Ligand SMILES: Nc1nc2c(ncn2[C@@H]2O[C@H](COP(=O)(O)OP(=O)(O)OP(=O)(O)O)[C@@H](O)[C@H]2O)c(=O)[nH]1
């Protein structure tokens with residue numbers, strides 16, 4: 224470890240709607256700039272928007288809650304882009320921060336991407352500070368009352384979020400806007416620094432486990448090698464360690480390391496470091512992960528636990544495609560939702576594990592208060608829809624992704640029109656099980672016991688004798704009835720029956736009633752048959768005709784069974 228005073232690092236994300244003044248605020252806050260801060264990229268400057276994460280830092284005295292003893296607190300400011308199209312970068316940025324600043328243009332209030340950032344913050348961050356920026360644009364006489372009004376509004380917005388009651392600070396990061404001289408001093412920034420200090424906490428710092436680092440910049444230094452800078456997400460790293468760049472499948476030795484311009488020999492979770500390796504072309508890696516060799520897995524499909532994002536309009540449909548951010552990568556993927564089997568509905572589920580021994584119920588749509596699918600009609604009749612405490616999804620990716628175990632997953636509809644003023648983030652969850660085998664369909668999925676409940680209805684055509692009836696309209700003409708032989712059915716009059724075999728060529732079948740038909744049922748059926756044969760006089764010989772003629776029969780037959788979605792034999796199972 225480096226000698227000298229103790230320095231603690233806290234990553235502070237700067238998030239908010241486009242043009243709210245995030246970059247201006249980061250600039251006002253920082254005393255030391257680091258690589259690629261402040262829209263240094265030429266494309267960024269030309270367009271006046273932030274295209275990538277910007278890093279800068281600010282050092283202050285250690286606040287009392289992080290004491291005792293001498294030392295310094297370093298805030299690494301992670302300036303995120305605001306433009307809607309860059310939401311993937313924002314999600315990546317949010318996963319490395321400990322404390323989030325949500326920047327709001329005080330003259331505009333909450334805007335579409337402020338809301339999306341708030342959602343991301345709720346998923347990925349512990350703490351938040353709201354910054355009302357551009358207060359210089361409020362007429363001086365009415366400034367205070369306008370700030371108070373917006374503060375109240377924000378408090379209301381945050382009421383039902385985990386950030387309820389968080390500090391709200393009013394500033395002007397760049398009074399006068401872009402044309403104002405640099406000498407114009409920002410307003411409220413020293414107050415904001417005090418608030419940040421009061422909110423700072425020691426993020427979890429645990430040197431155990433695999434080393435994993437989110438790299439945000441990669442560049443070469445003549446005569447030294449290639450430097451990758453980033454935040455250590457887990458584990459630790461020492462000089463001489465081998466680290467893998469999984470996206471490129473190469474392993475390199477750590478030649479030297481720096482933490483904010485100071486050489487170090489060791490760094491751990493929460494630290495921001497630059498790692499120098501040799502013989503590696505920096506052009507090959509821009510953004511990405513490096514890790515302990517072979518500690519990440521590359522997966523083609525995954526099982527996740529998930530929750531719908533409340534602000535997402537519309538239902539989450541099975542088979543729909545989403546943009547899926549898995550850890551730090553985003554790919555297209557298809558989803559299939561499933562819930563606990565009814566028997567396990569109220570059972571506590573263990574966090575971060577998936578139980579392959581249990582049965583799960585396939586769902587056409589994710590069950591939520593607003594999902595009024597016909598599937599849930601039976602549930603609905605009780606009034607309120609009963610929702611399970613946990614639901615899951617199977618994700619099938621269009622391209623394999625490389626990610627750590629148990630990483631964060633966010634599903635979004637990024638193809639939604641960015642001017643549509645709606646939340647594009649649809650669900651979030653935890654990756655419970657990845658499937659590394661390309662042939663997971665054959666090798667893995669059969670282990671996943673998700674079933675569909677099938678319900679078929681038909682009618683009793685006529686009585687054969689006291690212990691058997693002929694049924695119809697349950698199967699199609701071409702159905703191989705043989706595979707249904709032996710399955711149990713129930714008559715609407717209460718009798719249990721067993722499918723005995725086909726009858727004729729038109730999909731009719733024979734049902735055996737082991738306990739015999741009730742006399743009432745027999746009467747009911749005989750009267751109905753008589754009526755029918757009268758009506759159909761002349762054609763009575765044509766069996767086929769009568770099955771098309773859907774005259775109402777008084778007794779219905781219902782067949783219920785479950786079938787596992789991934790069972791290659793398509794077995795029908797009855798309890
Ligand atoms: N009047 C006034 N203008 C400001 C203030 N802060 C920022 N601006 C202006 O608002 C515009 C946007 O500022 P940026 O800091 O680039 O905004 P941003 O949120 O980083 O934008 P993106 O990164 O593209 O989302 C610039 O023209 C700034 O000069 C402020 O406190 N007062």
Ligand SMILES: [Mg+2]
Nearest residue numbers: 245246272273
């Ligand atoms: Mg910016």
